[in-house]
Amino acid sequence: xxxxxxxxxxxxxxxxxxxxxxxxxxxxxxxxxxxxxxxxxxxxxxxxxxxxxxxxxxxxxxxxxxxxxxxxxxxxxxxxxxxxxxxxxxxxxxxxxxxxxxxxxxxxxxxxxxxxxxx
Numbered sequence: 001x002x003x004x005x006x007x008x009x010x011x012x013x014x015x016x017x018x019x020x021x022x023x024x025x026x027x028x029x030x031x032x033x034x035x036x037x038x039x040x041x042x043x044x045x046x047x048x049x050x051x052x053x054x055x056x057x058x059x060x061x062x063x064x065x066x067x068x069x070x071x072x073x074x075x076x077x078x079x080x081x082x083x084x085x086x087x088x089x090x091x092x093x094x095x096x097x098x099x100x101x102x103x104x105x106x107x108x109x110x111x112x113x114x115x116x117x118x119x
Contacts, residue, residue, distance in 0.1 A: 041070035
């Protein structure tokens with residue numbers, strides 16, 4: 001608390017960690033958007049196939065076009081999901097143990113006088 005009152009509190013942010021978090025967030029949002037789009041194509045195509053299978057667009061039945069778009073977005077979803085999981089696993093493998101050691105060292109170095117060996 002004294003450091004805060006005296007204005008001596010320092011906070012450091014690792015830019016690489018922030019970039020990794022932003023990339024992971026972006027991939028997760030892409031995955032969710034593709035899942036929602038894929039589900040919408042599937043449900044919409046099913047409704048059209050059940051209610052009005054005679055509708056067509058450019059000579060192709062509309063429900064077939066919808067199912068084709070469902071397959072395309074499902075493929076994109078699978079690719080994004082694979083990319084999300086492999087990038088997350090790579091980042092854990094690269095620096096996970098070293099990063100943990102640094103965090104533990106930082107905790108040991110910056111122990112609060114209020115916690116621990118107060119006798």
